[in-house]
Amino acid sequence: MEQQFSIYNTFDRKKEVFTPLHAPHVGMYVCGPTVYGDAHLGHARPAITFDILFRYLMHLGYKVRYVRNITDVGHLEHDADEGEDKVAKKARLEQLEPMEVVQYYLNRYRHAMEALNVLPPSIEPQASGHIIEQIKLVEEILNNGYAYESQGSVYFDVPKYNKKYHYGKLSGRNIDDLLSTTRELDGQSEKRNSADFALWKKAQPEHIMRWPSPWGDGFPGWHCECTAMGKKYLGEHFDIHGGGMDLVFPHHECEIAQSVASQGDDMVKYWMHNNMITVNGTKMGKSLGNFITLDEFFTGSHRLLTQAYSPMTIRFFILQAHYRSTVDFSNEALQASEKGLQRLLEAKSHLAKITPAATSTIDVKALREKCYEAMNDDMNTPIVISTLFEGAKMINNIVTGTNTISAEDLEELKAIFNLFMLDILGLKEEVSSSDGREEAYGKVVDMLLEERVKAKANKDWATSDMIRNSLTALGFEIKDTKDGFEWKLNK
Known part of the structure; x- marks a missing residue:
């Protein structure tokens, strides 16, 4: 482990040298998609961000168990605790079994990830397949006194938890202000406090996704799945938990509370979050009409698109910004990414055609170290790409005869492009299917x-x-x- 790799820990709000709990083994859990619709650009960013992390950790010599969950139950329409289950609603509208909806969109999600050259995780568990583990988690929290049953549902007692621990320490929220807005019970709410969140929800007669539990037929709250499945596959303490910045509160805040309430301490050492993708400065969303699926990007079929964009163009577009920075979509930005990617691919293809000279008139030695420095500085992929463009300029100068390169330096330049462009950034030449x-x-x-x-x-x-x-x-x-x-x- 010669490279000293630093990452930004959302929990501590600072960069830290990555030191795994049980080196060389690394446990990494990333929140995956809710499968009730096609994958969109917002799904692509965390998938690509943590794909880079997965690739780089393996390159550094770690043995990584990467768990990325599939949410197929418990994610409700209006908020985390109220409304109709999103998968169940899709199933009702299309007159399908809920698992038919899940399988259809899961297949499409995996296909889109493959097109983006996102490596599959080590384990991809589904929430609906881990109901027993989620019930056990709820029982542990109840037994420890941090939850209560109400009308067949079970809620996490946030005020009681906050007296001993700090609810809000990940997001930096002042939870006392939140608690002061508590609404009084008026017969409409099962909660003792508006800040409390559901661990288990009683299923109404029309609810088609339901399982038996000690509290009656129901389904788990959305936050339970990641805590339960993380514990099952990575243990009570693991290294990295990741996801989009929109999950910091309430989802990941609730996960921390659940883990502490069930086992007495935090499960996760490093919390990592990628930033959002926006359109003209506004978050991408269906209600705003600026929601674009990956399939629409690949085919150019959305009204906001002036052309189709290949999966590698999308990947390159996302990697040109640091994962903690926002990325603002525009056709101009994507077209610039398309041209930039093509420049790198062309430069790499020239490497195979260069005849080495006796000596070099260029210095390629510094390129590798610059790429490592950038990756070790919290995965600074824009700097890696900038350094590869430096290499591309060298290659073009050699091709035009402006410079020469020795056989040794040529092999080093090939190795740098193969390692950082292909293996770590995951960029590749795209071949369209047209029967040759x-x-x-x-x-x-x-x-x-x-x-x-x-x-x-x-x-x-x-x-x-x-x-x-x-x-x-x-x-x-x-x-x-x-x-x-x-x-x-x-x-």
């Missing part, structure tokens, strides 16, 4: 340009110019190099 037609077109263009090389050698300038002008008119950009030629098709 693109490959055939490429071979035809290569053949024409080879004929042009022969024409130039024979000083047949008319044929040489005709081939170049014809390809240019069709949208091809031709570049002569010292080793022959390069070409690309402009959009």
Whole structure:
């Protein structure tokens, strides 16, 4: 573990050197999607953020158990405790079994993650498959005196917990102000206090997702699943818990309270949160009409999109901002990302065609260290990308003959791009499916340009110019190099 990797711990609000509880083993839990609709850009950001963390920790030599849950029960419409279950509502409207809805959107989510080159987690547990564990968690909290039963439901007693512990220590909220707004029971509320949250909810007769419990038929509160499944797969104490910044309160705050109330201390050492994606400075959401699914990005079918954007363009767009910074969507920003990614991919492809010289007139030694410094500084992917662009500039100068590179330095440059661009950032060349037609077109263009090389050698300038002008008119950009030629098709 030679690299000293630092991360920003939301819990302490500062950067800390990452020291696992049981090195070389690392336990990491990340809140996954609620599967009642197609994955959108907001789903992509945490998936990509923690994919980078997963990749880098493994690169550093850690053995990572990465758990990313699937919420398929207990996430209610209006807030964490009230309204109709989102999955159940979708099932009712479409006249399907709830698990049909879950499986359909889970399949689509996984397909989108695969397209974004997000590695699958070690374990992907579903909330509905861990009802027993959630009931056990609720029983532990009840037995310790931090919950109460009310009309068949069970609620966490926030005021009682707050007297001994600090409810609000993750989000930095003044919970006393929240408690002072308590509404009095008027026959409409089962809670003793408005700040209390549901651990188990009694199922009304029309509620189709229900399980037997010591308190009657019902379903778990949304916050229970992560605490119960984290404990099951990572133990009572594990290293990292991650998710979007919108989960800090109430979800992750409630998780901390549940873990302390059930076992007497915190489960998680490092809390990590990615920031939001906005549209013109406003959070992306269905009610605002600026909600764009990943499939709509890939096909260009949303009214706010001027074109389709490939999965790698989306990934590159997200990685160009630090994970704790907001990312504001615009077509211009995505188009710039598309061009930037293409520049890096083209530069990397040139590496295979470079003939090394006896000596180098460029210094590639510093690139690797710059990339490591950026990754070790709380996963600063924008700086890694900037450093790769430095490498791309070097490559282009070598191709044009402005600089030379030795065999040793060429291998180092290849290794840097393979490690940081492919293995850690997870960027790759995208191949469209068209039954091999693109490959055939490429071979035809290569053949024409080879004929042009022969024409130039024979000083047949008319044929040489005709081939170049014809390809240019069709949208091809031709570049002569010292080793022959390069070409690309402009959009």
